[in-house]
Amino acid sequence: MLELAGVSKHYGAVEALSGVDLVVPAGQTVALIGPSGCGKSTLLRVLSGLVMPDSGRVRLDGQEVTPASAPALRRRLGFVVQGGGLFPHLTARGNVALMPRYLGWTPERVAARLEALVQLTRFPPDGLERYPVQLSGGQRQRVALMRALMLEPDVLLLDEPLGALDPMTRAELQEDLREVFQRLGKTVVLVTHDLAEAAFFSTRLVLLREGRVVQVGSLNELVEKPVDDFVTRFVRAHRTVPVALAMGGA
Amino acid sequence: MGPRGRGVCAPRRGRDVRSLSSLLLLCGLALLAACARDTRPLVVVGSKKFTESVVLGELLTQLAQESGASAVHRAELGGSRILFDALQAGQVDLYPEYTGTLREELLAGEGVRTPAELAAALARRGLRMSAPLGFNNTYAIGVRRETAERLGLRTLTDLARHPELRLGFSNEFMARADGWPALRRRYGLSHADVRGLDHDLAYRGLESGGLDATDLYSTDAEVRRYDLVVLEDDLKHFPDYQAVVLFRADLAARAPAVVAALSRLDGRISEREMVEMNARARLEHEPPGRVAADFLASELGFRAEVREEGWGARVLRATREHLALVGVSLGAAIVVAIPLGVLAARRRRVGQVVLAAVGLVQTVPSLALLVFMIPLLGIGTWPAVVALFLYALLPIVRATHAGLTGLPADVREAAEALGLPPGARLRLVELPMASGAILSGIKTSAVITVGTATLGALIGAGGYGQPILTGIRLADVGLILEGAVPAAVLALAAQGVFELAERWLVPRGLRLGGAER
Numbered sequence: 001m002l003e004l005a006g007v008s009k010h011y012g013a014v015e016a017l018s019g020v021d022l023v024v025p026a027g028q029t030v031a032l033i034g035p036s037g038c039g040k041s042t043l044l045r046v047l048s049g050l051v052m053p054d055s056g057r058v059r060l061d062g063q064e065v066t067p068a069s070a071p072a073l074r075r076r077l078g079f080v081v082q083g084g085g086l087f088p089h090l091t092a093r094g095n096v097a098l099m100p101r102y103l104g105w106t107p108e109r110v111a112a113r114l115e116a117l118v119q120l121t122r123f124p125p126d127g128l129e130r131y132p133v134q135l136s137g138g139q140r141q142r143v144a145l146m147r148a149l150m151l152e153p154d155v156l157l158l159d160e161p162l163g164a165l166d167p168m169t170r171a172e173l174q175e176d177l178r179e180v181f182q183r184l185g186k187t188v189v190l191v192t193h194d195l196a197e198a199a200f201f202s203t204r205l206v207l208l209r210e211g212r213v214v215q216v217g218s219l220n221e222l223v224e225k226p227v228d229d230f231v232t233r234f235v236r237a238h239r240t241v242p243v244a245l246a247m248g249g250a
Numbered sequence: 251m252g253p254r255g256r257g258v259c260a261p262r263r264g265r266d267v268r269s270l271s272s273l274l275l276l277c278g279l280a281l282l283a284a285c286a287r288d289t290r291p292l293v294v295v296g297s298k299k300f301t302e303s304v305v306l307g308e309l310l311t312q313l314a315q316e317s318g319a320s321a322v323h324r325a326e327l328g329g330s331r332i333l334f335d336a337l338q339a340g341q342v343d344l345y346p347e348y349t350g351t352l353r354e355e356l357l358a359g360e361g362v363r364t365p366a367e368l369a370a371a372l373a374r375r376g377l378r379m380s381a382p383l384g385f386n387n388t389y390a391i392g393v394r395r396e397t398a399e400r401l402g403l404r405t406l407t408d409l410a411r412h413p414e415l416r417l418g419f420s421n422e423f424m425a426r427a428d429g430w431p432a433l434r435r436r437y438g439l440s441h442a443d444v445r446g447l448d449h450d451l452a453y454r455g456l457e458s459g460g461l462d463a464t465d466l467y468s469t470d471a472e473v474r475r476y477d478l479v480v481l482e483d484d485l486k487h488f489p490d491y492q493a494v495v496l497f498r499a500d501l502a503a504r505a506p507a508v509v510a511a512l513s514r515l516d517g518r519i520s521e522r523e524m525v526e527m528n529a530r531a532r533l534e535h536e537p538p539g540r541v542a543a544d545f546l547a548s549e550l551g552f553r554a555e556v557r558e559e560g561w562g563a564r565v566l567r568a569t570r571e572h573l574a575l576v577g578v579s580l581g582a583a584i585v586v587a588i589p590l591g592v593l594a595a596r597r598r599r600v601g602q603v604v605l606a607a608v609g610l611v612q613t614v615p616s617l618a619l620l621v622f623m624i625p626l627l628g629i630g631t632w633p634a635v636v637a638l639f640l641y642a643l644l645p646i647v648r649a650t651h652a653g654l655t656g657l658p659a660d661v662r663e664a665a666e667a668l669g670l671p672p673g674a675r676l677r678l679v680e681l682p683m684a685s686g687a688i689l690s691g692i693k694t695s696a697v698i699t700v701g702t703a704t705l706g707a708l709i710g711a712g713g714y715g716q717p718i719l720t721g722i723r724l725a726d727v728g729l730i731l732e733g734a735v736p737a738a739v740l741a742l743a744a745q746g747v748f749e750l751a752e753r754w755l756v757p758r759g760l761r762l763g764g765a766e767r
Contacts, residue, residue: 048667050663050666071669071671072669074667074668074669075668075669077667079664079667079668081660081663081664081667082660083658083660084660084664085658085660085661085664085665085667086661086664087664087665087679087683087759088661088683088759088760089679089682089683089685089757089758089759089760090757090759091759098668098670098678099668099669099670102670102674131758131759131762132759133759133762134762144664147664147668
C-alpha cells in the first residue's frame with residue numbers, strides 16, 4: 001500500500017506539489033492525469049523516493065520513505081522513467097540483468113527470470129542481444145518494463161510509458177501492458193496526459209492541477225459529476241475521433 | 251546465446267578495468283626505465299643553446315673526463331637564467347658564462363662593479379668563477395678586410411676618421427642605450443649614412459659591398475665567413491663579456507682534479523680561436539665534440555676521446571626519451587584527471603574550482619612553466635614530465651566533466667531509480683557511457699603532449715626537441731626535420747592508437763549509429 005499525506009514540494013518559486021493526500025491500496029492500478037506541469041511526474045518521483053518532499057509523508061507498506069530508507073525501498077519499486085531510460089551501452093539483456101547481477105544473482109536465476117519476463121511482455125527473445133539503438137520504440141518500452149519488473153517489485157511506477165510511440169504500436173502495447181498489470185496484480189501508479197489511456201488502464205483516475213488533486217474517481221464520475229469547471233474542460237478537451245464520419249469519408 | 255549464457259556486462263567491465271590497469275602498468279614501466287637510464291654522473295657540465303656555449307661545454311666535459319671524472323654534458327639548456335638557477339640548485343656543476351652577463355643580467359641590481367665584488371656575490375650563492383678563458387665576446391664593429399687594409403683601420407678611433415663609410419647596424423643595436431647612440435657620442439662618429447636593418451641583411455650588404463661596417467659579437471662565426479676585421483674598442487666603450495667558467499664551490503671538494511684542470515684553460519682561448527671553433531661548428535656543421543677535441547689536442551696536447559652518435563642511434567635515443575616523457579606524463583594525467591573530472595561533475599562548486607585551476611595552468615606559456623619547474627625539480631626529465639603532466643590535465647578533466655554532465659537525464663534517473671548506489675552508477679552506467687568523450691579528451695592530450703614535449707629539450711629532457719634545438723642553432727633544416735618529422739609521426743601514431751583503443755574501450759552499443767536519442 002502506498003500512502004501520501006500532506007505532501008508538498010517546491011522548485012524555487014514553483015509549487016510542484018502542495019498538500020497532496022493519496023492512498024493506493026495494494027494491487028490497485030491508479031492513473032495520474034492532468035495537463036503538463038500539473039505535478040504528476042513529481043508525484044511519481046516522490047513516491048519512488050527519487051525526490052524528497054519539503055513537507056508531508058510518504059509510506060510504502062507502512063514504512064516511511066526517507067533519504068536513508070529510499071535506496072533499499074527503491075528495489076521494491078519498479079520504475080519505468082519517461083522515455084524509457086535504457087542504457088545505450090548495454091544490450092537489452094544487459095539492461096534488464098544489470099541490477100540482479102549487481103546484487104549477485106546466479107546466472108541461472110537471472111536467465112530464468114529473463115525467460116519469464118520475455119514471455120510476459122511478449123518481447124522477441126532474439127532481441128535480447130541487441131542494443132537499444134537496434135530496437136524499435138515499442139521493443140524498447142518492453143525492455144524498460146522488463147527491467148522494472150526484474151526484481152519482482154511490489155509496486156510498479158510508470159511515467160508516460162507510451163508517450164513517444166506511434167498510434168498502432170501504442171494500441172498494441174496498451175493491451176499488453178494492461179494484461180501484464182492484471183496478471184501480476186501489483187500496485188501500479190501510471191502517469192499519462194491522455195484521459196482515454198488512463199481510463200483504459202484504471203477505474204481510479206487522479207486528476208491533478210497545479211500541484212493539487214482536483215478529483216479522484218472513474219472516468220464516468222469525472223464526466224458525470226465533475227467537481228468544478230476545470231474537470232469539465234479537461235474532459236471536453238479530449239475529443240474522440242468521430243469514427244463514423246471518418247469512415248464515411250474514406 | 252543460450253539461457254545459461256554468461257553475463258555480457260560483467261566480463262566486459264572486467265576487461266575494461268584490466269585494459270586500463272595494463273595501460274597504467276605500461277606507464278609505470280616507462281617511468282622505471284626513465285629512472286634506470288639516469289646513471290649518476292660525477293660532474294655535470296651545462297651549456298646554453300648557442301653554438302659557442304655548446305662548444306665550450308664540450309671542451310669542459312672532455313677536460314673533466316681527462317681529469318678522471320665521469321662527466322656528462324647537458325647541452326643546449328635554454329638561456330642564462332635556466333643555467334644559473336640549475337647551477338645554484340646543484341643540477342649542473344659547471345658551465346661557461348660571461349662576466350658581462352653576470353653583471354648586467356644575472357646579478358643585476360646588486361651593484362657588482364669590481365672582480366672582487368663579483369667573486370663575493372657568487373660566493374654568497376655557493377659559486378665560484380674561473381680566471382678568464384682569454385676571449386671577450388662583446389659587441390664589436392666589424393669592417394671588410396679589404397676596406398680595413400685600404401684605409402688602415404684597426405681601432406674604432408680609426409673609424410671616426412672616415413665619416414664617408416656606410417654603416418649598417420642591427421635594429422637592436424640601433425635601439426640599445428649602450429648601442430649606436432652611445433657609441434657615436436663616445437667616439438665622436440659623424441657618419442651620415444647609417445641605417446638599421448636585419449642582421450643577416452647587414453652581412454649580405456657587407457659581402458656585396460653595399461655596406462662598410464656593421465655591429466657583431468666579437469667571436470661570431472660570421473667574422474671568418476665574411477672575412478671581417480673586428481675593430482678594437484680602444485676607448486673601452488663596450489662592457490666586458492669575458493668568458494669564464496662558473497662552478498659550484500663544493501666541486502672543489504668533490505672533484506678537486508676537475509677544478510685544478512680548469513686553470514689549464516686560463517687565457518688559452520683567443521678571440522681568433524673562438525671564431526674559428528664557432529665557424530667550424532656553426533658553418534661547417536662539425537660536431538662540437540670534435541671541434542673541442544681538436545682544440546684540446548693542439549693547445550693542451552691531449553687526445554680526448556670523442557664519441558659520435560650515428561644518425562640511427564640519435565633518432566632512436568630521441569625516440570626513447572620522447573616516449574618516456576609523453577608516456578609518464580600522459581599516464582599520470584589520465585590517472586589524476588579522470589577522478590578530477592568525476593569530482594567536477596558530481597560537485598558543482600568544487601567542479602568550478604577544479605576546472606578553473608586546470609584551465610589556469612593552460613594559460614601559462616609552456617616555456618614559462620618549464621622554467622618555473624627548475625627551482626622545484628631542477629633540470630632534466632622530471633621537471634619536463636611534471637610540466638607536461640599539468641598541461642595534459644585540462645583536456646581530460648574537461649572531457650570527463652562534459653561526458654558525465656551531458657548524459658541524458660532519463661538515463662541518469664533510470665540508474666538511480668533502479669536502486670544502484672552512486673559508486674555503482676558511476677562504474678556501470680555513467681563512465682561507460684562517457685567513455686567516448688573521455689577517450690577523445692585523452693587523444694587531444696596525447697597529441698598536445700607529443701608536441702609540447704619537444705620544448706623539454708630546453709631544460710635538458712632530451713627527446714625530439716634536441717635535434718630541433720640544435721637544428722635551429724645551426725640553421726640546419728635537415729637536423730630540424732630529424733626532430734620535427736618523428737614528432738609529427740608520433741602525434742599521428744598516438745591518435746591512431748587511441749582510435750583503436752576507442753573500438754576496444756567504448757561499448758559497442760554506443761558506437762552503433764550514434765546517439766540513441
